[in-house]
Amino acid sequence: MIEQQYETLLKKNVVQEIKNISVWKELLGKSVVNEEQLDLICKGNIDKEKIRAVIKRYPMRINPYYLSLIKKKDDPIWKQCIPDIRELEDPEGFEDPLCEERDSPVPGLTHRYPDRVLFLVCNQCAMYCRFCTRKRKVGDPFKRITKKQIMQGIEYIRKHKEIRDVLLSGGDPLLLSDAYLEWILKELRKIPHVKIIRIGTRIPCALPHRITPELCEMLKKYHPLYINVHFEHPDEITELSAKACEMLSDAGIPLSSQTVLLKGVNDDPKVMKELMQKLLEIRVRPYYIYQADMTKGINHFRTKVEKGIEIIKAIQGWTSGLAVPHFVIDSPGGGGKIPLLPNYVVERDDKKIVLKNYKGNMYTYIEHC
Ligand SMILES: *Cc1c(COP(=O)(O)O)cnc(C)c1O
Numbered sequence: 407m408i409e410q411q412y413e414t415l416l417k418k419n420v421v422q423e424i425k426n427i428s429v430w431k432e433l434l435g436k437s438v439v440n441e442e443q444l445d446l447i448c449k450g451n452i453d454k455e456k457i458r459a460v461i462k463r464y465p466m467r468i469n470p471y472y473l474s475l476i477k478k479k480d481d482p483i484w485k486q487c488i489p490d491i492r493e494l495e496d497p498e499g500f501e502d503p504l505c506e507e508r509d510s511p512v513p514g515l516t517h518r519y520p521d522r523v524l525f526l527v528c529n530q531c532a533m534y535c536r537f538c539t540r541k542r543k544v545g546d547p548f549k550r551i552t553k554k555q556i557m558q559g560i561e562y563i564r565k566h567k568e569i570r571d572v573l574l575s576g577g578d579p580l581l582l583s584d585a586y587l588e589w590i591l592k593e594l595r596k597i598p599h600v601k602i603i604r605i606g607t608r609i610p611c612a613l614p615h616r617i618t619p620e621l622c623e624m625l626k627k628y629h630p631l632y633i634n635v636h637f638e639h640p641d642e643i644t645e646l647s648a649k650a651c652e653m654l655s656d657a658g659i660p661l662s663s664q665t666v667l668l669k670g671v672n673d674d675p676k677v678m679k680e681l682m683q684k685l686l687e688i689r690v691r692p693y694y695i696y697q698a699d700m701t702k703g704i705n706h707f708r709t710k711v712e713k714g715i716e717i718i719k720a721i722q723g724w725t726s727g728l729a730v731p732h733f734v735i736d737s738p739g740g741g742g743k744i745p746l747l748p749n750y751v752v753e754r755d756d757k758k759i760v761l762k763n764y765k766g767n768m769y770t771y772i773e774h775c
């Protein structure tokens with residue numbers, strides 16, 4: 407489906423060794439960002455007018471690596487990155503369903519839980535996911551995050567001694583240069599009450615070339631550092647993304663994953679189980695599966711909540727416990743993440759509890775009194 411000429415270009419760039427430090431910038435520079443480029447690649451197989459209308463509101467960026475993962479029109483990779491007119495036709499969603507702005511004492515920082523903060527340090531990504539919960543600002547050139555804003559965030563963290571965990575997110579923090587990111591990490595490490603630092607990133611999945619030996623050398627100076635990667639589909643686990651995760655793991659960084667439950671992408675217990683198993687194979691520990699947020703423009707990706715429970719049921723007990731993430735709803739209105747479990751308790755009184763195992767067999771546990 408990808409045009410011949412573009413295909414050659416892709417092969418040349420994508421298959422390059424991950425070690426070449428400038429490759430990722432070059433690839434990012436060759437991203438598809440407008441409907442003309444997309445039309446060329448899709449050989450006229452798209453509705454240019456509709457794509458243009460969507461991009462005007464929500465930007466598109468698909469770097470050649472991520473683009474090369476598409477096998478055919480409307481496959482799970484396509485759906486994640488190609489604009490869809492339904493993004494503009496969503497009657498239900500909210501710009502900021504999690505009320506991140508309301509719980510934000512300084513711009514870009516959300517302090518919701520007692521001991522940790524969400525700190526947005528970059529509003530750019532290596533590709534723009536159509537289902538992004540921060541669609542309202544991610545990728546918008548007028549909503550860039552300034553150095554001044556980051557300094558305000560750091561100042562807030564310094565003043566609030568209860569903050570022991572800082573979660574850098576965005577956009578994608580790993581799109582910042584090594585030097586700029588190191589400045590942020592260094593400033594945070596100067597604060598004694600900040601015990602752990604986490605980075606949420608889609609880079610190992612969306613542009614693994616960004617994970618260079620130099621970046622890993624820099625990151626490992628700021629332990630304890632944790633990275634949460636973001637994969638949605640088994641097709642995203644490639645030799646290159648596996649290599650990127652291996653390099654981060656070898657730098658001593660524990661990796662976990664977040665996955666959003668998306669209609670037409672991964673709303674199938676078989677697909678999700680395969681994804682969780684493959685993540686473990688690349689040393690990534692599944693952490694969260696999210697019910698899709700009630701974000702404006704992503705209604706067509708939302709599934710029933712029951713689907714998520716069905717998925718956990720199909721994983722728990724049937725494969726390694728390490729492959730079982732928490733299925734959560736990030737509560738609309740800003741209540742934080744709430745876990746949902748299949749119901750394993752059949753009956754309970756003050757003497758016993760009757761339980762159902764993963765196969766549906768019943769077991770009674772008598773309580774000690
Ligand atoms: C998800 C989130 C966190 C981190 O939550 P954990 O459950 O500790 O991973 C922190 N702050 C905000 C606002 C969040 O949305």
Ligand code: SF4
Binds near residue numbers: 530577
């Ligand atoms: S990588 Fe994350 S922040 Fe960026 S567009 Fe995708 S979901 Fe949104």
